[in-house]
Amino acid sequence: MDDALSLVFGALADPTRRAILARLAEGEAPVTELGRPFDMSAQAISKHLKVLERAGLISRSRQGQWRPCRLEVAPLDHASGWIEQYRAVWEDSLGRLEQEIVRIQGRQDHAHD
Amino acid sequence: MDDALSLVFGALADPTRRAILARLAEGEAPVTELGRPFDMSAQAISKHLKVLERAGLISRSRQGQWRPCRLEVAPLDHASGWIEQYRAVWEDSLGRLEQEIVRIQGRQDHAHD
DNA sequence: CCGATATACAACCGACTGGTTGATAAACCG
DNA sequence: CGGTTTATCAACCAGTCGGTTGTATATCGG
Structure with a gap:
């Protein structure tokens, strides 16, 4: 499903992604730091972030070689x-x-x- | 994922299931009535109800040949x-x-x- | 320029999802 | 009893999910 609410709930339906959002509630963080707590490849984290981004729950900027993620509250x-x-x-x-x-x-x- | 919160959010990540919950907020209803608004087989509705039940969002009783569904608020x-x-x-x-x-x-x- | 670091892209895999059809069980009604 | 209604179970199918590995790309820091 691709309606907005389904994307948001679907993004929240994963403990890793919820933990990432919890971390982001404390402030921006780059991808590597977000992935540090998890026993998982960086690509897996990248995929989770893409899901969160598609749901509008995070936005990403560029800062040199880092792509800091920021929590978006509207969704x-x-x-x-x-x-x-x-x-x-x-x-x-x-x-x-x-x-x-x-x-x-x-x-x-x-x-x- | 099978943790409680993931099951709940996962169950909410579908427009059909959200509409079913919206209907149940108005009171109990049997399966056939819940499925009436949707262009979908009864079995598909049954599956959606099973997802909702597994997440604890509904409970089902028996009343003759009907299985009325009831919204559960705790989740x-x-x-x-x-x-x-x-x-x-x-x-x-x-x-x-x-x-x-x-x-x-x-x-x-x-x-x- | 070179090497290391940070991140993304693509292909693959097993498991699950959301739907289908067909068959089945249980309760009502005549 | 037999037929209808209600609802579930089982198998199947295409598509998505959550992870992997391998390969790029870009930026920093000598």
Whole structure:
């Protein structure tokens, strides 16, 4: 899938990439440093960074022979916003307890839609 | 990857599955109804539901010949919590402007690690 | 210019994904 | 009982994913 939200969630669906983002939350870093914690080739890291870049989660500049990566927050906003939107519907507009009651009643007479 | 967070983000990385969750935010629904909006076989929907179930995002009960699906919020909390954690580090503890300054200084003397 | 370092590109591999079709099980209805 | 509806299981297929190795390219530092 190539829609924006799917790219973002797909990029987040990997522990290595999440760790990279966690590191980038502390500030810019070049590729080699990002890869240092992982038992993995530099090319593998490069691929992960490409996935993150395609999702818009990072941007890369050039600084001599280094290509420092920087975290971009906007896609995280989108992802978080999507989740919160439906969590809100679930938790607020109905309420957890009330929802539970509705569920049990629905189980009994199954007439709520 | 089979860690919990990767399963959740992976499950969210598909528009069909996100639409199913959106529908389930309005209440329980059986498989056939969940699949109705999509131009897709019932088996494909069944597979999507299995992905969602494996991620803990839905649970399924039995009600005669129907298997109603129900949204589970806990994994969404985890996912949202992960995102917010790092967004917070980025936006609050440093601030966007201050971060920008750090970034530019780092570009000049490159001595911050 | 030369060698080392940093990074990217391409091809390959096994595993998984998202869909298909065909067959199957279970529960309702007449 | 037999037929319909609901849903799953199993096999298959093309495409993508996460990693590898090998090969380039570019920049720094003598």
